[in-house]
Amino acid sequence: MRLRALALVLALAASHADAAPPGLPPQQWLLEEVKALSAPDTEGRASGTQGADRAAAHITAVFQQAGLRPGGDAGQYLQPFQVATGIRLGTRNSLAVVAPAPRTLALGREFTPLAVSANGAAESNLVFAGYGITAPDLGYDDYAGLDVRDKIVLVLSREPRSQDPASPFRRPEAYHYSERSHKIINARQHGARGILLVEHPAAEKERLPHLGGISQPWGILAAFVTRAVADSLLAPAGKRIADVAAAIDQAMAPRSVAVAGTRLGLEVNLTRERGTAANVVGILPGTAPPLREQAIVVGAHYDHLGRGGEGSLAPDLLGAIHPGADDNASGTAGVMALARAFAAAGGTPRTLVFVAFAGEEMGLLGSAHHVAHPAYPLDRTALMVNLDMVGRLREGKLYVAGVDSGTGLRALVADAARGLPLDLQLQGDPHSPSDHTSFYAARRPVLFLTTGAHADYHRPSDTWDKIDSAGLETVATFAARVIGEVAAAPIAPAYVKIEAPPARGSRASGYGPYLGVIPEFGESAQPGVKINGIRPGSPAEQAGVRAGDVIVKLGSVTVKTLNDLTFALRGQRPGDRVELWLLRDGAQQRVEAVLQSTAPTRSSPPISPAAR
Numbered sequence: 001m002r003l004r005a006l007a008l009v010l011a012l013a014a015s016h017a018d019a020a021p022p023g024l025p026p027q028q029w030l031l032e033e034v035k036a037l038s039a040p041d042t043e044g045r046a047s048g049t050q051g052a053d054r055a056a057a058h059i060t061a062v063f064q065q066a067g068l069r070p071g072g073d074a075g076q077y078l079q080p081f082q083v084a085t086g087i088r089l090g091t092r093n094s095l096a097v098v099a100p101a102p103r104t105l106a107l108g109r110e111f112t113p114l115a116v117s118a119n120g121a122a123e124s125n126l127v128f129a130g131y132g133i134t135a136p137d138l139g140y141d142d143y144a145g146l147d148v149r150d151k152i153v154l155v156l157s158r159e160p161r162s163q164d165p166a167s168p169f170r171r172p173e174a175y176h177y178s179e180r181s182h183k184i185i186n187a188r189q190h191g192a193r194g195i196l197l198v199e200h201p202a203a204e205k206e207r208l209p210h211l212g213g214i215s216q217p218w219g220i221l222a223a224f225v226t227r228a229v230a231d232s233l234l235a236p237a238g239k240r241i242a243d244v245a246a247a248i249d250q251a252m253a254p255r256s257v258a259v260a261g262t263r264l265g266l267e268v269n270l271t272r273e274r275g276t277a278a279n280v281v282g283i284l285p286g287t288a289p290p291l292r293e294q295a296i297v298v299g300a301h302y303d304h305l306g307r308g309g310e311g312s313l314a315p316d317l318l319g320a321i322h323p324g325a326d327d328n329a330s331g332t333a334g335v336m337a338l339a340r341a342f343a344a345a346g347g348t349p350r351t352l353v354f355v356a357f358a359g360e361e362m363g364l365l366g367s368a369h370h371v372a373h374p375a376y377p378l379d380r381t382a383l384m385v386n387l388d389m390v391g392r393l394r395e396g397k398l399y400v401a402g403v404d405s406g407t408g409l410r411a412l413v414a415d416a417a418r419g420l421p422l423d424l425q426l427q428g429d430p431h432s433p434s435d436h437t438s439f440y441a442a443r444r445p446v447l448f449l450t451t452g453a454h455a456d457y458h459r460p461s462d463t464w465d466k467i468d469s470a471g472l473e474t475v476a477t478f479a480a481r482v483i484g485e486v487a488a489a490p491i492a493p494a495y496v497k498i499e500a501p502p503a504r505g506s507r508a509s510g511y512g513p514y515l516g517v518i519p520e521f522g523e524s525a526q527p528g529v530k531i532n533g534i535r536p537g538s539p540a541e542q543a544g545v546r547a548g549d550v551i552v553k554l555g556s557v558t559v560k561t562l563n564d565l566t567f568a569l570r571g572q573r574p575g576d577r578v579e580l581w582l583l584r585d586g587a588q589q590r591v592e593a594v595l596q597s598t599a600p601t602r603s604s605p606p607i608s609p610a611a612r
Contacts, residue, residue: 023344025337027473031338033062034391034472035464037302037329037585044322045329046306047358047365048085048275052598055302059356062336066343068247068282071353079279081369083359087211089117089268095196095223098123098263100236110229112208113268114197114529116184116215117222121267122152122193126259129153130248131160132183133194137165137573138168142254149191151265152221154230155183156241158200160394161249184222185567189557194221194266198230201242209320212309213268216561221268236261254309256605277303277358279366281375284342288349288485290549295351295376296487297384298338298479299367300309300331301360303434305458311361313458325464327457331449332356341480348487357435363562367435368520368532371442378439382492383409384446385483386436392451393471396423399450400476402436404428406445406493413447416481419473429498431518431535441518441533441547449479464588497536513574513595516540517551519562527560528552528583543580543593552588553581569595 036058043051060077093113095105105111114486130142132155140160159178161167169177176182180197187195199206209224223232230241237259248255280302286292304324305582307310312322321328339354353376359365371378383406388399398417403410403426410426431437434448450470456462486493516538520530530552534541545551551559555578557568572578574597582589 014079016373020391024473024476025340027469030333030337030472031469032475033333034325034329034467037332038323039324039462040321043310043424044306044323045302045304047277047303047362048083049306051306051397052277052303052358056278056280056356056358058334059302059336063280063282063339063354066282066336066340068284068339068343068354071281071283071355072404077280079281079370079373079375080516081278081359081365082274083277083362083365084272085275086273087215087275088271089113089211090119091267092267093226094265094267097233098265100261104160105225105229108208111196111223111225112211113270114180114184114222114224115211115270116181117268117270118217118219119269120221121265122150122221123265124150124152124263126262126264127153127192128234128237128239128244128257128259129155129187130244130256131156131158131178132186132197132256133159133177134186134190134571135169135174135177136571138174138177140252140254142256143186143190144254144256146190146256146258148187150193150267151258152194152196152296153187153192154196154198154225154233154259155187156200156245157197157203160252162200163202181218181563182567185557185564186217186221188218188220189567190246190421194223194264196230196266197222197224197225198227198241201227201245203405210309217270218563219558221266223268224267233264234259235260277366279358279370280356281370282339282349282354283375284352284354286338286349286351287347292350292351293485294380294382294492295353296382296483297353297355297439298335298378298387298483299355299357299384299435300335300387301328301357301366301367302332303358303361303362304328305598308460311458312538314460317460320460322460323463324409325462325467326391326528326533327380327389327462328360328387329464330389330467330472331387334387334390334472334479337476338483341482342483346548347485348484349414350487350492351376352483352487353381360435364433364435367438371438378442378444381439381444383486384436384439384444385479386434386446386448387450387475388434389404389447389450389452389457389481390475391467392454393468393474394451396421397425397451398422398475399425399427399448399452401427401432401448401450402440402446404432404498405430405447405496407496409445409447409493412485413482416478416485420478422478423473437518438532443495445495447482449475451475468584513569513572513576513597515569515593515595517545519565526550529559529562529565538547539593539596543591545580545582545591545593548584550583551580552583554578
């Protein structure tokens, strides 16, 4: 058995100039698999859809043909779990002017509820709150001196002087003030019952947003109205949207006002739909006792964005299929190729678990589910290798994160690239927004392979014809070497708790100061943000926050969703001492954390955390 494993490792160490390693499918096979997964009939592989089911069936067939044992539920390859699949209008959705001149607005033509709206009804007076921004670091607050408690607020999209490059709101750390999430959560935090958003007059096209996405409700009634409706609502105050926007921009100061006499009734009723997604799991049993009692997980997410919507960077192309050829048909093709190669070679001393994850684009749902229900015991998992976006190798740059998450991994990874046309970009820190993070949070060593983001990321233009099949083969060869080496090593890598304090003196980014929690993504049955893990040496760890805690309040902000936690952190500065309220074992606990600043490392994979 050892001779067979040694032969495999030696074969995998061959130069890229030679033929592909024995058993590793050629680059044309890899490209055909990318084409199959990103074909029109998979419809962008959104989790919980028929298109994703077709992709899962294809992956299942490849695993089965390779001779892998089923590793899913009930002796099958599939490991199903529930996901949110969409949202639709319920039975009662209305917006009416109660006073001064009663009338009912047309649903879908004059207004539409937003997907993040809570369900319920409110009747209240109207307050115009400008851009709906509170930015203490910029000395700007549309709510200053304004009482909006139990009111319905009307706010503009964008931010003051949005076309002016010199505007303070154009600074990278201030971009978030223009985001819809800031405006809605800010209104809620100021006590508003409801919020109406209207498109800025400078927008070339005016359209009501499509009702879509999978967001949890944000604890406030929320809808979008046309500019004509907004003008009619402001008429009793003698104002028009275009004029008041120009006045704010010119003075760079709020022009908020309570609209005396205008009273509205808003009711929202949305139905959040659910469906079933599934990881695809295949197991190649180890060949050598006692090493076969340990496993290496080799994974990639096969889901993508379907027909756009939430997460798409092409909002004007809603309904268009987002093929996701690189993200992440490329990584999935790599995993299937590795499964075939190692199975054809007769296996390795350690057991190999191959997983195609669903739900990654929803927030690492598939990997989180697998970690909670592993096909192989986590305490006997030696390593997790994650391939995510590995189909655009440019200038040979392959980003490998997590090389310090396990003993010996950095040297092993560097050695595995010998003879290959690769320029490795190594990062010790394993934390990045992809499925390996679920495993590192469970104290497992991990490696994350990616060729990085590009202009087609999360757009319909991420198509199979742009895949570098030779580069994908190179990445698969490199991954095979790493896996083969770890699979045969007498001693497995040991988990390393990485002390990664943030850089001192760095300015807080647009994502807020550093707390150091790893949230559990996706929907939750209860309000709050459940913590999946804590970064070593972080403010959260020093404050005594633990994995499993649920953050329900940070400072003055009630935390219902992950968006609330982001909003709360963005309202703080490095060095601030903040109060955290946690749910732990059914009881509330209060702790204090001193927030820090953070800065990205130079070797970080170029994937935007805002886009993931």
